[in-house]
Amino acid sequence: MTQTGSAGKERRATIKDVAARAGVSPSAVSIALHDRPGVSASTKKRIMKAAEELGWRPNLAAASLSGHAVHTVGLAIARPARLLGLEPFYMEFISGIESVLSRRSCSLLLRVIEADEEIDVHREWWQGGRVNGSILVDLKVDDPRIPALAEIGLPAVVVGHPSLAGPFASVWTDDAAAIGEAVRYLAALGHRRIGRVSGPAELGHSVIRTEAFDRVTAELGIQGTTAVADFSPDQGGRACRSLLLAPERPTAIIFDNDIMAVAALGVADEFGLSVPGDLSLLAWDDSQLCQLTRPALSAMQHDVYSFGADVTRALFEVMQGDGHPSHATQSPSLVPRSSTGRAAN
Amino acid sequence: MTQTGSAGKERRATIKDVAARAGVSPSAVSIALHDRPGVSASTKKRIMKAAEELGWRPNLAAASLSGHAVHTVGLAIARPARLLGLEPFYMEFISGIESVLSRRSCSLLLRVIEADEEIDVHREWWQGGRVNGSILVDLKVDDPRIPALAEIGLPAVVVGHPSLAGPFASVWTDDAAAIGEAVRYLAALGHRRIGRVSGPAELGHSVIRTEAFDRVTAELGIQGTTAVADFSPDQGGRACRSLLLAPERPTAIIFDNDIMAVAALGVADEFGLSVPGDLSLLAWDDSQLCQLTRPALSAMQHDVYSFGADVTRALFEVMQGDGHPSHATQSPSLVPRSSTGRAAN
Known part of the structure; x- marks a missing residue:
């Protein structure tokens, strides 16, 4: 490894330096170095020669593919x-x-x-x-x-x-705070049995929400039951059915995403339950889906x-x-x- | 550019060759060449020396970043x-x-x-x-x-x-054939005025669908009107309203995607029109959304x-x-x- 020049000692050559030496644009250098069509054989040879003379090093390749940092x-x-x-x-x-x-x-x-x-x-x-x-x-x-x-x-x-x-x-x-708000709202509407359909149990935010759900329902002295699903409408519907088949069915259900709540509208229909007359449903995320259903879904909104x-x-x-x-x-x-x-x- | 050896003459050195010469793994070579933490200074020096000795060239960098082709x-x-x-x-x-x-x-x-x-x-x-x-x-x-x-x-x-x-x-x-099927189906149900809410007019598939829609409605001697939107529920709803405000409103509307048809369920509700009693709606794509609405949406289905x-x-x-x-x-x-x-x- 020889070092030539003096000012250049500290600085490694860039594609721009190679381009300047070869008298071409930085993008021509990039094309040549990547074997892409677009430069003539003679230009390519000149570029490779300039790269060699400047000691342009491959460890700069990724950062300089197009003459500027890759982001x-x-x-x-x-x-x-x-x-x-x-x-x-x-x-x-x-x-x-x-x-x-x-x-x-x-x-x-x-x-x-x-x-x-x-x-x-x-x-x-x-x-x-x-x-x-x-x-x-x-x-x-x-x-x-x-x-x-x-x-x-x-x-x-x-x-x-x-x-x-x-x-x-x-x-x-802050999912714990949001779950607290959701439960207190439903409790204020008179619900004493609240179900919840969660995402996969192993996810960190499922754990945080489930802990908060259990804590707040216990504080308020109401019955809280979580059924686990995987965010899909199929499993969300199934979890919703399992909650509704319990001896004392919940009168309100909170969902961990929107699409499971949309699926629950269909499940309520199957069971002949009116929403919200017999069953309240609360979605999570509030994608535009929630405003497109009939009835429109109440939701815990955040701007995803x-x-x-x-x-x-x-x-x-x-x-x-x-x-x-x-x-x-x-x-x-x-x-x-x-x-x-x-x-x- | 010197060439050494004989068997190696035709073949450019790869990261694997560099790794073998330096006595390290190909991923260690990749780490060193990209200045990532994970190899010691002395190992890095050995790798850079091996690369130099083998005449390993930067134009292989992109294809060999991890010792195999980047796809x-x-x-x-x-x-x-x-x-x-x-x-x-x-x-x-x-x-x-x-x-x-x-x-x-x-x-x-x-x-x-x-x-x-x-x-x-x-x-x-x-x-x-x-x-x-x-x-x-x-x-x-x-x-x-x-x-x-x-x-x-x-x-x-x-x-x-x-x-x-x-x-x-x-x-x-084959969007032209599909539009033909959609129009013929609605015509068979007795619809004589069919609306359509399209995607942006400049898109090639909008042009193809609009031409087919005009051709088939003309063949069948029924009235066909296209209103242009941009696939969003807002513009889809607006286009749907404009069709329903015409002196002779359509009794069926075809949509170029699902979400505009979902929005149209809300517009029908606004207008006090029952679906499908007063107005038939036909969605396009048949994402799972179509099965989650009430009524469930008829759709031109393809497996996206x-x-x-x-x-x-x-x-x-x-x-x-x-x-x-x-x-x-x-x-x-x-x-x-x-x-x-x-x-x-």
């Missing part, structure tokens, strides 16, 4: 691919991510995976120079991703409560689009080394519509 | 980010893409953009070695992307009719998830140089549910 953010989602198409949350969340990325000419690298692949995917992306940072979602309690990805130095933001995030920055919604944008801005702060931008984003708040009403006696 | 597929969607969260089509389509990619350990590079940026995005992705090929969606008539991206040799598959695809392979649904998977398999054939895999995928077909019925007299 790509990784997101791996461990949900069945078919289910994703039905989940307004993720598309709104991704739209929010994209709203920040597109303003910065950045891209999202997206993978739908099995849960146990996720560590390998992020490791490969980061160590291979394919992402500048990642967004980690659907955290479990004691999630194995946390120690594994902290060890390799991946810049990342966790979407979830700080108790789940280990050393990573996190952006979260802004949440995605907020998480992405926090990730840029992490990637730029600007401290530790952890914060709670706006808490979900109650939007009463036509699917909740006074308890029947 | 990334690009998708740029020119829709407002907020709207994407409401559109079951794209999330199901992306889920279908992911179902094929994840089986091959490949990733999707996703960008939400302004329409006029798309050529630059694909050019930058391809020439910068960040994608191996792209999926092109929402084609316009005489779409400027076609000549521009053909020129740079981007491997791509067009989602749309071959008349829109220029030299690119394309995968499409499989469509996404099909397009992705075609792109792999293009990227591997296996000919020209253009084909029509399964045509949308009618699924009658409770939102269509005999015309009122």
Whole structure:
């Protein structure tokens, strides 16, 4: 390894330097270095020669592919691919991510995976120079991703409560407070038996919501029962049926997402129960779906689009080394519509 | 540029060769070349020396970042980010893409953009070695992307009719035949005035559907009126209102996606029209939304998830140089549910 020149000693050559020396544009250099069609053989030869003379090094390749830094953010989602198409949350969340990325000419690298692949995917992306940072979602309690990805130095933001995030920055919604608001509202309408259809039990936010649900119903001295589902309308409908088949059926049910609450409208219809006359239903997220059903669904509203944008801005702060931008984003708040009403006696 | 050895003369050194020479794993080489934490300074020095001695060249960097080929597929969607969260089509389509990619350990590079940026995005992705090929969606008539991206040799598959695809392979649904089926079905139920709420007029598939709609209604001697919207529930509802305010209002309306038909259920409610007693509604795509509304929506059904998977398999054939895999995928077909019925007299 020889060093030539003096001013250049401290600075490694960039694609721009190669372009200047070869008398071509930086994008021509990028094309030549990647064997893409678009430059003549003789130009390519000149570019390769300039790269060699300047000692341009491959470890700059990823950062300089197009003559400027590559900014790509990784997101791996461990949900069945078919289910994703039905989940307004993720598309709104991704739209929010994209709203920040597109303003910065950045891209999202997206993978739908099995849960146990996720560590390998992020490791490969980061160590291979394919992402500048990642967004980690659907955290479990004691999630194995946390120690594994902290060890390799991946810049990342966790979407979830700080108790789940280990050393990573996190952006979260206060789900415990929101569950409290939901239960107190239904209790104020006279409901003494409240059901809840949750997402998968192993998810960190399911655990947080279930604990808060149990605590608040106990405080108020009312009966609270949680049935576990997986966010799909099929399982959500099934969990709803199981609650309604109990000897003392609930008069109100809270759902952990919107699509399960939409499915419950059909279940109530099957059971001949009027909503909200016989049964109150309260959705979670408040995607636009809730306003399109008849009756329109009451929901715990949060702005999922802004949440995605907020998480992405926090990730840029992490990637730029600007401290530790952890914060709670706006808490979900109650939007009463036509699917909740006074308890029947 | 010196060439050493003899067997190695024709073959360029790979990361594996560098790893073997330095006595480390290929992933350690990748980490070192990208300046990621995870290898000691002395190991890194040994790796850089081995790379230099083998004449390992940067133009292999993109293809060999992790010791094997990078397979990334690009998708740029020119829709407002907020709207994407409401559109079951794209999330199901992306889920279908992911179902094929994840089986091959490949990733999707996703960008939400302004329409006029798309050529630059694909050019930058391809020439910068960040994608191996792209999926092109929402084609316009005489779409400027076609000549521009053909020129740079981007491997791509067009989602749309071959008349829109220029030299690119394309995968499409036969929208003209499907519109014909929809109109004939409603005509058979006695409808003589049929409305249609379309997507943006400049999209190639809107043009194809509108031409077919006009042709078939003329053949049958019935009145056909198209109102243009943008796939959003707001504009879909507005277009639906404009059709219902006409002196001779339609007794049936066909929609170009599901979410606009869901919004129309609310508009019918506003107007005091029963569905399907006073007004029949026919959705398009048949995402699971259609089965969750009350009444459940009749729809032109196609399997958007499989469509996404099909397009992705075609792109792999293009990227591997296996000919020209253009084909029509399964045509949308009618699924009658409770939102269509005999015309009122």
